Amino acid sequence: MTEALLVLALPLAGALILGLWGHRPWAAEANSSVSLLTFLAALALTAHVVSMGPLTLLSELLFVDAFNVFLVTLTAFVGFTTALFSRVYMRVEQERGKLSPARLRLFHGMYQLFLFTMLLALIANNIGILWVAMEAATLATVLLVSLYRTPAGVEAAWKYFILCGVGIAQALFGTILLYLAAERVLGAGGTALLWTHLNEVKGELEPTVLGIAFVFLLVGYGTKVGLAPLHNWLPDAHAEGPTPISAVLSGLLLNVALYAVVRNKVLVDGALGTHAAGNLMMGFGLLSVIVAAFFLSRQKDIKRLFAYSSIEHMGIATFAFGMGGPVASFAGLLHMTAHSLTKSAIFFAVGHAAQKTGTQVIEDIRGLIHVSPAVGWGLMLGSIAILGIPPFGVFASEFLILTTAMRDHPWATPILLLGLGVAFAVIFSRVQAMVFGETTAQPLPHPPALFPVFIHLALVLLLGLYIPPYLAAWYRQAAAMIG
């Protein structure tokens, strides 16, 4: 009970303190500490839910079950490690004169606010509040994307704001339609938007309305997942914002948006009784994989390269949830976890690599391993993990998704394999050249924050080799709920 409130209250309090107090030398440490406390509260919440089962609180406004509690833990964890990384990264940026104390204050305040909106979106029972939190997440991050005030940064932030704003407006329309259908069953007022109540009566909801609603919801939240053809904001926002923001956008925002899609899909599936929603998701997922594969090879900027890789992986996860069934949903959840951990680890390594060489252009980053073996290996191992090489966790989830696709939808397998193959060829060759070869890198004034990189990679390795029984049970529970 208190844990769930703490999970929300801590980042909100952190945002207020860090945002209103003005920049202090200890702000970065305070940011990490608040994130650590949030993570501990999330762990306590997880322990509570695992032992006591799902819970609702605050007159059913909040709701924690097996599906969202694992995302809460993941979000709080990545939020914590990214805060650790940003402590060093932002200090280097400040000493190089790229950021003023006022901007750092904005960064810390908004960072905590972003974590708050993500956690609120996850544990909100009211799907209207879920929408409000998703929109607030855009608002919290948009000024961070333009933090450097470069022309490209301002442009990326504007694009992010407008595209995600328009996208999320579609999702609101979808939510209104869903409410229209729910109101007829549950009556007007409070309970008609509560997911727990909707889930109980999903079979009675009007199928026509829910079908149309899901199209709007998928397009709306799908914009934030980065699904093609509405993915345009994603590479720009990832490339132009500060690297900690790229890490949390890829590692958290995309996941939470996909969570919103899946939550709504459960209701729509129940009402329609057909596989239409799943088919739509499979279509968007495959399209994203194809589009990402096309654009990957053209990228000259290292952060854009990995941003397109995020589009590809979110496409794969969306495809998995679209297929549905216990195995595919299990694999989808595993893929979300593994991608989130790996991609943020990669962005940490990329951030330091870009600081060492003073550029994000792939061709100008060479021989990282000579100057800083740890950053070089971090980037290399991260890339190997994201490309789905065994024994990392991404391999396990992709293997499950591919075998399920082979069984249920054989026509889709070649497309997925082609996308994965192109990604492998492009990313591996680029990263290899960056890590080895003649060096252009310079040592940093502060030792790079490598603990987050390797702890993430170790976890992904663990997920690939051995999923602890309680974690597996938990995934299975969540997968059963998604259906």
Add this chain to the structure above:
Amino acid sequence: MNAHTVTQLINLLAALMLLIAFAMLSQRRILRLIHLFAAQGAVLTLNTLLVAIALGQSHLYFSVALNLVLKVLLLPWILHRLIDRLNLRWDVETLFNVPTIMLVGIVLVIVSFNLALPISQLAGTITGGTLGIAMASVLISFLMMITRRKAVAQVIGFLAMENGLFFAATSATYGMPMVVELGIALDVLVGTFIFGIFFFQIRETFDSLDIHHLERLKERE
């Protein structure tokens, strides 16, 4: 008032809503665009008030107040302040192909009516028939955002789209639950502030508020 009169009045307001959406689509002056936006907010408030009176739904009075404060007074006031500070008060935008844009708008209206037909039959509210118009104003605002080159006009399009969504919520369901409505209002307000900050950032960086400066980030061959 009997139910028939109320329905007639609601349909009238819905028609006004659509008319304003079309007027915004073709309006070149920023200042008049803001006036139109405020008028749209007023129509929206009146419509909500009418539904609230006709049905005695007490929670709707709350959203009437929220609409009046936010969309008729506060947001237009913020926009006025912004264009004063940015010296855009008399700005005139060149629009190309106004007839074509209007025709596309008409197509959008037809599409929305077709799409909304099965839903409004289900809605069964006295306002159900206006759902098509609500959907049309959302899509027309979307069209306006696509066709405009000035940042301020795009933002007004964005806010008009939110008006359309709110109109949809009142016509389909007599309004969303209070907590959601408050949350949406908060997001819109904060969003407008951030847009305001953005205008200054864009102008500082590009010396202009023309969006065509913001087209450099593209996929290079």
